[in-house]
Amino acid sequence: MTQFAAEDLLDPPAYPDVGYALLADRIGAVMRSFDDVVFVQAEAVVALEAVAASLAKPGLKVLNVVTSMYGDYFATWLRRGGAVVENVVAEPGRPVDLAVFQAALDAMAEVDVVVLVHGEAANGVLNPLPEIAESAKARGALLVVDAVASIGAHQFEVQTLGIDIAVIGPQKGLGGPAGLSAISVSEAAWAKIAEEPALRLSTLSLLDLKEKWLDLGADALPGTPAPLEFWALDAALDRIDAEEDAIETVIERHQLAARATRAGLRALGVPPWIEDDGSASALVTAAPVPAGVEPQALVDASGGFEGAAISLGVGGVEHLLVRLNHTGIRAAYRPVLANVVAYGQALAALGQSVDIDAAIEAVARAYQDAEPVGSAE
Template sequence: MTFDRWNPLNDTPVFPARRYASIADRIGKVLHTRNDVLLIQAEAVVALEAVATSLARPGLRTLNIVTSPYGLWFGGWLRRGGAEVIDLAAEPAHPIALATVEATLRANPDIAVLSLVHAESASGILNPLKEIVALARARGIVTVVDAVASVGGHALDVDELGIDIAVIGPQKSLAGPAGLSALSVSPAAWELISQENGPRDSILSLLDQKTWLDGDRGALPGTTAPLEFFALEAALDRVEAEGLGALVARHERAARATRTGLTALGAEPWTQQQKASHLVTTAVVPRAADPKALLAAAAPLGMELSSGVGPGAERLVRLNHTGLRARFDIVLGNVAAYGMALGKLGFPADIAAAADAVASIYAD
């Protein structure tokens, strides 16, 4: 056996340094922002930790909205840096109540940073982003939004809303690689990040990452992974060819069709449509059913069903219609698989009615 043959996976050409800036600009268009865009050579959880680490200082008061384990992590990273954190937890597996956010802000007028997740893939819920950011903006509070599970699946206009830091990963609705992430940073956020005693010489230092912006936006700091960047370019090509509005609409339709199908099936979607993610739809497992047994019954069908994640989601099943899965055949297959699994466990499920309901959403 010879080992001198070129392999497209192991022997990827060097990614041209001049194209990193182009990728950042294209991501800025996806986010509808003119703020600085940084490229992080790691999955989005690293970008989120870098944001928390770069902002946190002793004496910084923050309001951290918790609607999943990711929110808990973010609060922990802020505390590690010495920040004073108010964790405002929603009812398990539910969106945060806007009135609760407003009351907390009113009772704590010295809050400087507010952080939240837009959409939660863990439970399929959607937080009221526009309204929460408006509350923060009116008080001069810097906002941090985890948009990993919403970008491309929900409308997201960073500049219009006034979001200071938006963190995204391309692996969900954008159907790109999982090994990279990106974030936009406003001048107000840079002002906080640039205060004394911020972390340096670290992958978690946004100030270190900013050296790329302060130069000619050529080669990125560190050793880059060319395969990931070629894949990200290809994903952006596909997004731009489809059109961002069409991409969001495709996810909205997949979510609506899934909910309509589940209802016709006789199943119970977890949350109201206006409070639900467009990327995954969660169904409530019947009280007498074992969620693990239901998923095991569905597994041989090879569809996109999985268990909910985190407190309050133990009896939820997620039907995944993210990215390339946001299409008729996957949506129909997911709903039918859920119905067939219910039937195997002895629960009623009208699969024919569900199929008609899904088809009705795609008939336009």
């Protein structure tokens, strides 16, 4: 967008009633889900709270993986509804240790639900979803996954992994609007949600969404839907579908951005915060804050570099890492290069020894070696 004209957003036509179900189907395809998909007309954190509020019952036994503040939030919401929550808390800014998770799971005599954040935009973590899904399924537990910061950046297959509830927001990897989120719900999850005492007459009630929309033919959404958000989601999905391999192309573009960023950091002489490539987010790359460097000073020093987007880690890791953002339309050569160079220059300005030329070459080589990925530069 070269110029933004806010007045163009005035008086938008209503999103057609017949469009919501198709939109839900398309979101389902992005998640690789044939389950029901419902919309929550708010940012994804509201959808997450809706899931917790709708699932929570007195005595519900939940194993909750905590790798950022969102895990903490989820536990709080579940406990508010009477659930018994066991947290598996990872090291700050690190993915959950599978052995620790398995031990916690084994220690629970009974487990109804396992909750996990797939990818963390707050600290650049990617949790081992396939392994955790397998363990959860082996125990017959429902699996709830927050995929807000992984959809469009990593393979995410609801059907294959047997995920019962998946929450996504279009604003990150899908390049869509932030005021709307979607939840895929399996039959087993609906049954659990419908168990009494079930949450009803609440903006957080998934059962209300089912009974007042899905069960009535998935036509007009209850209330007054925000047309701008739905049109924007529609357009974002059209943009994805216009790619050669649709969502696969978008995922590969994020993966390439992450590979290039990580190659750039290594060439700078600063290993990425998470050294294992398979445990790192492809939306943001966490880069360490070296000893003796003030985190905010590092972010400020990188701020003047045009095209870069570097920010502090969030949720107790502010002093440990900064995040190089390559999400959505930023998953492209120039933003990635700008991020790496800005980070390198900021470190240099703060007295650290880095090799910026080598970093530039590494990023360029990563893009040169890769197959062309979709329409992005």
